[in-house]
Amino acid sequence: MTNSPSPIHIELEGTPQEVRAALIRLRSKLSLPRFAHIDVGTLEIVLGEVLNNVVEHALAGRKDGRIALTCDLGENCWNVLVRDNGAPMPDNNLPSGIAPDVSIAMADLPEGGFGWSLVRMLAHDIHYHRNNGWNTLSLRVDC
Amino acid sequence: MDLSSAVEGDILVVTVNETRIDASVAIQFKDRMREETDAVTGRVVLNLEQVDFIDSSGLGAIVAAMKQLGTNHRMDLSCLNENVDKVFRLTRMDTVFRIHGTVGEALSQ
Incomplete structure (x- = not known):
């Protein structure tokens, strides 16, 4: 038998408002005393980027977009699974996540493109596969 | 998007x-920032004390708010909490903005 709590499971529709609501729900679940010693800020940053990326790209223009999120607390990390019924990743590959250069003139500063670079900096063991019209992304976030 | 602002000398403090x-x-943030800073005469300090989460779109909106001020008005940030600070550091946006621990510190410089 293990003492680890059961995984957190949240389902949402593919809109930025639903992503916000899901992250607020996640944070409230993680405010329980049994999670008091665990860093949840990094997990929230990673999930914000992953979920918004799904909404903006995989589910762009879709009204029937569904996302299922599972966060399972392991020994020293969160095992995260994000599934969605949107379009596949381009070329069936994860985004490279190269961080935009910010050492440039103010007028040229990038206003986007940071999402997947943050995911790559904060998460590890990132895997993607496509099956039966669903994307599955798995990753780990230290806690 | 609830923003409020206060004028301190020639500095405009916008609080989120x-x-x-x-x-x-x-x-909405970018549009509200445009309204709040419309009549600015000097520097802008964006007070993020109440903000405990920012994503890359929010970061982009703050960058856009600074850019729409043009080159004559600097925008500084103050009171970044841990998670907000982390996003600025990881994206190296902490090298773009002057970041102050408190609004008072931002005003005195």
């Missing part, structure tokens, strides 16, 4: 009265 700047409010 929200806990999150994310993809669902990024455009």
Whole structure:
């Protein structure tokens, strides 16, 4: 038998408002005393980027977009699974996540493109596969 | 998107009265910042004390708010909490903005 709590499971529709609501729900679940010693800020940053990326790209223009999120607390990390019924990743590959250069003139500063670079900096063991019209992304976030 | 502002000398302090700047409010944030800073004469200090979560869209909206001020008006940030600070550091946006621990510190410089 293990003492680890059961995984957190949240389902949402593919809109930025639903992503916000899901992250607020996640944070409230993680405010329980049994999670008091665990860093949840990094997990929230990673999930914000992953979920918004799904909404903006995989589910762009879709009204029937569904996302299922599972966060399972392991020994020293969160095992995260994000599934969605949107379009596949381009070329069936994860985004490279190269961080935009910010050492440039103010007028040229990038206003986007940071999402997947943050995911790559904060998460590890990132895997993607496509099956039966669903994307599955798995990753780990230290806690 | 609830923003409020106060004039301190020639400095405009804009306070974000929200806990999150994310993809669902990024455009509203940028539009409200344009309204709040419309008549600015000097420097702008964006007080993020109440903000405990920012995503890359929110970060982009803050960058856009600075850019729409033009080159004559600097925008500094103050009171970044741990998670907000982390996003600025990881994206190296902490090298773009002057970041102050408190509004008082931002005003005295």
